[in-house]
Amino acid sequence: MARLAADDWITAAVRVLLTDGPDAVAVQPLARRLGTTKGSFYWHFASRDDLLRAALRRWLQLGTEDVIDTIEGATEDPVERARLLIRMVTEHSLDNPGQLRLLATADHPDVRAALETAARRRIGYVARLLRAAGLPAAVARRRAVLAYSAYLGHAQLADTTPGVLPTGPAARRALLTALTELLFASVDTET
Amino acid sequence: MARLAADDWITAAVRVLLTDGPDAVAVQPLARRLGTTKGSFYWHFASRDDLLRAALRRWLQLGTEDVIDTIEGATEDPVERARLLIRMVTEHSLDNPGQLRLLATADHPDVRAALETAARRRIGYVARLLRAAGLPAAVARRRAVLAYSAYLGHAQLADTTPGVLPTGPAARRALLTALTELLFASVDTET
DNA sequence: CCCTTTCCGTACGCCAGCGTATGGAACGCA
DNA sequence: TGCGTTCCATACGCTGGCGTACGGAAAGGG
Numbered sequence: 001m002a003r004l005a006a007d008d009w010i011t012a013a014v015r016v017l018l019t020d021g022p023d024a025v026a027v028q029p030l031a032r033r034l035g036t037t038k039g040s041f042y043w044h045f046a047s048r049d050d051l052l053r054a055a056l057r058r059w060l061q062l063g064t065e066d067v068i069d070t071i072e073g074a075t076e077d078p079v080e081r082a083r084l085l086i087r088m089v090t091e092h093s094l095d096n097p098g099q100l101r102l103l104a105t106a107d108h109p110d111v112r113a114a115l116e117t118a119a120r121r122r123i124g125y126v127a128r129l130l131r132a133a134g135l136p137a138a139v140a141r142r143r144a145v146l147a148y149s150a151y152l153g154h155a156q157l158a159d160t161t162p163g164v165l166p167t168g169p170a171a172r173r174a175l176l177t178a179l180t181e182l183l184f185a186s187v188d189t190e191t
Numbered sequence: 192m193a194r195l196a197a198d199d200w201i202t203a204a205v206r207v208l209l210t211d212g213p214d215a216v217a218v219q220p221l222a223r224r225l226g227t228t229k230g231s232f233y234w235h236f237a238s239r240d241d242l243l244r245a246a247l248r249r250w251l252q253l254g255t256e257d258v259i260d261t262i263e264g265a266t267e268d269p270v271e272r273a274r275l276l277i278r279m280v281t282e283h284s285l286d287n288p289g290q291l292r293l294l295a296t297a298d299h300p301d302v303r304a305a306l307e308t309a310a311r312r313r314i315g316y317v318a319r320l321l322r323a324a325g326l327p328a329a330v331a332r333r334r335a336v337l338a339y340s341a342y343l344g345h346a347q348l349a350d351t352t353p354g355v356l357p358t359g360p361a362a363r364r365a366l367l368t369a370l371t372e373l374l375f376a377s378v379d380t381e382t
Numbered sequence: 383c384c385c386t387t388t389c390c391g392t393a394c395g396c397c398a399g400c401g402t403a404t405g406g407a408a409c410g411c412a
Numbered sequence: 413t414g415c416g417t418t419c420c421a422t423a424c425g426c427t428g429g430c431g432t433a434c435g436g437a438a439a440g441g442g
Contacts, residue, residue, distance in 0.1 A: 026431070115352055120355055149348060153340030153344035229401085229420095233401070
């Protein structure tokens with residue numbers, strides 16, 4: 001590995017942030033991983049927390065803002081947008097498991113803040129889609145929270161105990177169908 | 192604090208396991224918390240991992256087996272059992288937030304194993320309830336996974352970013368209603 | 383070609399946890 | 413009361429992370 005830029009450190013940090021959690025964003029292990037030493041790191045960054053903050057910023061950008069932008073650019077129909085969102089998000093979490101290991105030790109204030117931002121942004125977007133599809137605001141919000149909860153829990157299961165999840169593609173599709181049903185069911189099914 | 196038994200250490204370990212995660216199950220911090228020293232600990236336990244395993248065993252017993260036993264003893268009707276389960280579980284996660292912080296860093300093999308056991312046991316129980324209520328096995332299993340995912344995600348939100356969850360009791364009840372709807376909806380609503 | 387700026391390697395001190403050794407306190411029983 | 417067993421405190425070495433200091437290599441413009 002030739003000379004490194006700050007960006008190389010951030011990229012590596014995001015990688016281990018997703019796979020091994022925030023605690024794994026450590027200077028010396030990352031340096032070993034990159035084939036360099038702490039000397040490089042402390043030239044590009046002021047501290048370990050500095051790197052962690054940069055990695056969290058990038059994670060927010062990649063996993064939330066960019067996804068929303070892609071969907072907004074793909075189609076106009078809100079239902080179609082929601083279906084695309086569900087598909088993207090589930091496939092994404094299946095392709096690279098351990099996606100949100102960072103949700104774990106949320107004692108770090110910066111991690112907490114990033115998680116809150118992501119949750120608000122995502123739930124807000126889903127609720128907006130549901131409102132655009134004709135649901136009243138309260139119902140849309142409620143179902144968005146439920147859908148995001150199901151997503152978080154599903155990702156957690158896929159990460160920690162993948163054995164309990166349905167294996168075949170047909171079973172996975174059935175699970176998604178059930179969730180989509182929940183999202184778009186007409187209002188009168190709720191008492 | 193007078194003389195301690197191994198049980199006192201396990202109780203304290205479970206407490207910090209739930210509030211601060213597995214990494215917080217550390218010998219010296221626990222000793223400080225108990226007003227004693229490592230000398231006591233290493234007389235009762237062989238190692239730190241030994242204590243962690245004991246704490247996880249107790250967590251499984253308290254949070255899964257005992258809950259199921261209580262429900263089985265309360266009523267016979269499967270629908271009533273499910274409603275009771277939902278109520279117990281949500282109230283429990285609201286009373287003591289940070290309940291499953293341990294779901295985070297599941298890189299520890301023993302933590303992983305405990306989580307897998309809990310997930311299988313819980314999903315299996317919910318699926319059994321749904322089958323008893325008349326749902327076909329495949330649908331019951333699917334909805335049990337979805338419900339448990341929603342529970343996990345909800346707990347995670349309550350733990351990390353409680354601000355995004357509905358606040359009032361009416362809103363919370365509406366969320367539970369939506370989830371119950373999902374669980375007991377007749378089969379023909381799924382395509 | 384040289385010198386300045388940019389970048390990296392190494393050595394050091396610090397902190398915090400794990401596990402061990404050992405002496406001694408506290409308890410129980412005769 | 414005496415004594416053996418049970419329990420705990422202290423001191424120590426080890427590991428592994430963070431952050432700093434400083435020397436030196438690697439560009440790159442003049």
